[in-house]
Amino acid sequence: MGRCSPKRSSPKRGCTVLVSNQKSNFFDDNFEKLSHIGRGGFGEVYHVRHMIEGEEYAVKIVKFFDIYGDHKRKEILKEVQNLVKLRSDFVVNYRNSWHEDNHLYIQMDYYPQNLQKIIDNKHTVFERQKGEPMKVYEYFISCEILKELLDCVKYLHDSCPPVIHRDLKPTNVLILQNSNNNRFLKLCDFGSATFHDMTSMSHTPNVGTAQYMAPELYQSRYTIKADIYSLGCNFSIVNGQLHDKSVHYREGTSKAGSSNNVMLSN
Numbered sequence: 001m002g003r004c005s006p007k008r009s010s011p012k013r014g015c016t017v018l019v020s021n022q023k024s025n026f027f028d029d030n031f032e033k034l035s036h037i038g039r040g041g042f043g044e045v046y047h048v049r050h051m052i053e054g055e056e057y058a059v060k061i062v063k064f065f066d067i068y069g070d071h072k073r074k075e076i077l078k079e080v081q082n083l084v085k086l087r088s089d090f091v092v093n094y095r096n097s098w099h100e101d102n103h104l105y106i107q108m109d110y111y112p113q114n115l116q117k118i119i120d121n122k123h124t125v126f127e128r129q130k131g132e133p134m135k136v137y138e139y140f141i142s143c144e145i146l147k148e149l150l151d152c153v154k155y156l157h158d159s160c161p162p163v164i165h166r167d168l169k170p171t172n173v174l175i176l177q178n179s180n181n182n183r184f185l186k187l188c189d190f191g192s193a194t195f196h197d198m199t200s201m202s203h204t205p206n207v208g209t210a211q212y213m214a215p216e217l218y219q220s221r222y223t224i225k226a227d228i229y230s231l232g233c234n235f236s237i238v239n240g241q242l243h244d245k246s247v248h249y250r251e252g253t254s255k256a257g258s259s260n261n262v263m264l265s266n
Helices: 026-030 070-085 115-125 136-158 225-238
Strands: 031-040 043-050 056-063 094-100 103-109 173-175 185-187
Touching: 026 031, 026 094, 031 056, 070 094, 070 103, 115 136, 115 173, 115 225, 136 185, 136 225
Parallel strands: none
Antiparallel strands: 031 043, 043 056, 056 103, 094 103, 173 185
């Protein structure tokens, strides 16, 4: 039989020609998608398995749209730069990143649990109806969660220069299954984070998730204290208190509400 060439428009009888328009892709060639974790920052996050290693990772895939200018592209790349600079026990472990086919891929360690899942299920674990006071064991576990979360944020704010996360919320707090140093919480999604290297430094306004945003984030002048407000929102949810979304105003002011004590019963 003669040689089969893919250039022929009408192949000879008995000769099959396969023409693929798909390019070889490092991600597709090396990783198997297991599930869609969610959306973070500018992209989608997937739970994947490395085909050779067999290890599981989280990979964020960010598409560079044609309308993106240089400034937007630099903002997206900033997440990788932040993760490289913030390697520690307090931050999700960064593995690798690459740019391919107009997409940015960010490979990180995979953590199956986050703080939101803990919040959604801990009342069931402790056999408590939603709205009922926490009993003492649940209360002390909640205190440990808050302590570790404080340590994570303190690490960011003590960095040189300090880092403002700007999107602290339960889904961005990951939970380790096992820990060698008795720490179980790590922060993730640094696509919105920024360095605060001057007291009077201005930042981009309207960054973050509205439910957890400090009022000053609707303006351009704010500091690491914006994260403290977000911490308070997280604390109130972990402790079983309702977080009132109505306290946020575009004018950058908030209505002072009555303080609610943590509900605790014996």
